[in-house]
Amino acid sequence: MNQVIIDDTTLRDGEQSAGVAFNADEKIAIARALSELGVQELEIGIPSMGDEEREVMRAIVDLKLPSRLLAWCRLCDTDLKAAYLTKVEMVDLSLPISDLMLKHKLNRDRNWALQEVERLVTEARLLGLEVCLGCEDASRADIEFIVQVAEVAQRAGIRRLRFADTVGIMEPFSMLDRFRFLKARLDLELEVHAHDDFGLATANTLAAVVGGATHINTTVNGLGERAGNAALEECVLALKNLYGIDTGVNTQGIPAISALVEQASGRTVAWQKSVVGAGVFTHEAGIHVDGLLKYRGNYEGLNPDELGRSHCLVLGKHSGAHMVKSSYNNLGIELSDQQAQILLGCIRAFSTQAKRSPEPQELQDFYRQLTETQASELVTGGMA
Numbered sequence: 001m002n003q004v005i006i007d008d009t010t011l012r013d014g015e016q017s018a019g020v021a022f023n024a025d026e027k028i029a030i031a032r033a034l035s036e037l038g039v040q041e042l043e044i045g046i047p048s049m050g051d052e053e054r055e056v057m058r059a060i061v062d063l064k065l066p067s068r069l070l071a072w073c074r075l076c077d078t079d080l081k082a083a084y085l086t087k088v089e090m091v092d093l094s095l096p097i098s099d100l101m102l103k104h105k106l107n108r109d110r111n112w113a114l115q116e117v118e119r120l121v122t123e124a125r126l127l128g129l130e131v132c133l134g135c136e137d138a139s140r141a142d143i144e145f146i147v148q149v150a151e152v153a154q155r156a157g158i159r160r161l162r163f164a165d166t167v168g169i170m171e172p173f174s175m176l177d178r179f180r181f182l183k184a185r186l187d188l189e190l191e192v193h194a195h196d197d198f199g200l201a202t203a204n205t206l207a208a209v210v211g212g213a214t215h216i217n218t219t220v221n222g223l224g225e226r227a228g229n230a231a232l233e234e235c236v237l238a239l240k241n242l243y244g245i246d247t248g249v250n251t252q253g254i255p256a257i258s259a260l261v262e263q264a265s266g267r268t269v270a271w272q273k274s275v276v277g278a279g280v281f282t283h284e285a286g287i288h289v290d291g292l293l294k295y296r297g298n299y300e301g302l303n304p305d306e307l308g309r310s311h312c313l314v315l316g317k318h319s320g321a322h323m324v325k326s327s328y329n330n331l332g333i334e335l336s337d338q339q340a341q342i343l344l345g346c347i348r349a350f351s352t353q354a355k356r357s358p359e360p361q362e363l364q365d366f367y368r369q370l371t372e373t374q375a376s377e378l379v380t381g382g383m384a
Helices: 010-014 024-037 051-062 077-085 099-104 110-126 143-156 172-185 201-211 232-243 251-265 286-294 321-330 337-354 360-383
Strands: 005-008 041-043 068-074 090-096 130-136 160-165 189-194 215-218
Touching: 005 232, 010 024, 010 041, 010 251, 024 041, 024 051, 024 251, 051 068, 051 077, 068 077, 077 090, 077 110, 090 110, 090 160, 099 110, 110 130, 110 143, 130 143, 130 189, 143 160, 143 172, 160 172, 160 201, 160 215, 172 189, 172 201, 189 201, 201 215, 201 232, 215 232, 232 251, 286 321, 321 337, 321 360, 337 360
Parallel strands: 005 041, 005 215, 041 068, 068 090, 090 130, 130 160, 160 189, 189 215
Antiparallel strands: none
């Protein structure tokens, strides 16, 4: 378990996020950027959406990127034919696999599912397409039926099985067990597709990898349906730093692709969003700042250097005298211990009222007021 392949679905499931719509230039730019980042597989769209979608998909194919390109399809003839027209080399044929969805979404049964899997996978292979069988709602399906479907599909020629936690109800311990079970029963590539409804998409993805997943679905910034998907940046950095697993992704390029998708999607990345948020390497608390100034490793779990970023130390309500002195030193002002304590009080009062850190000019104003007050007190004291 030293390598995992990312099958990024920003251009498919990411764009399915309500209100998100990439134009052609944005889709092409995102595809190119992801490939340049080192992402080995890209799910680039849904061919059945129409001619415009297929045209953009063909334009991405014509870029001849080093990444494998996939199209997402329902398990039906019309979708498969539409995918073939895009010239992608691989399709994800998606089938509701739970009894709940088979009944209430398709009004079908297990026998129908088995027959259609065999028929459509065979047809896809005759068209020269590699096939990933997507098991929609796998988290609510009978695991033995998943194995049965997978065995039928494997005989028809699939190379991969996708386990989709479509409604985001899995938790890491159950996900680990499911993938260990599938790994023991099947000789196939195994892919995990996790949703973040309970904030567990990344954790579930990591658990699936530990259990035997060879491929993971991700989206940049965790974009996607409802609460989103497993975030590319979180999965890449966690696999690398916590498990020593390589995804082939150049982490230095993650901030740029994050910004690109943020702009194209219109979905602002939260200030405290893990890995790519503006504030994730920002420190104010006095005890943390003091520790960082003494030795970075004291309060550094994720090294910002991996992302071409750096720690940012700010003044605020929770700062200590050490940070006050350091900030004023940067302005060419050396403070006494007494002055640092007085100015710390000014800074805390300002931050509480203004809800932000003071700017350099404001720090200089605080210092000027302090020195004027001290000078006045000296004069007054001398006259007395």
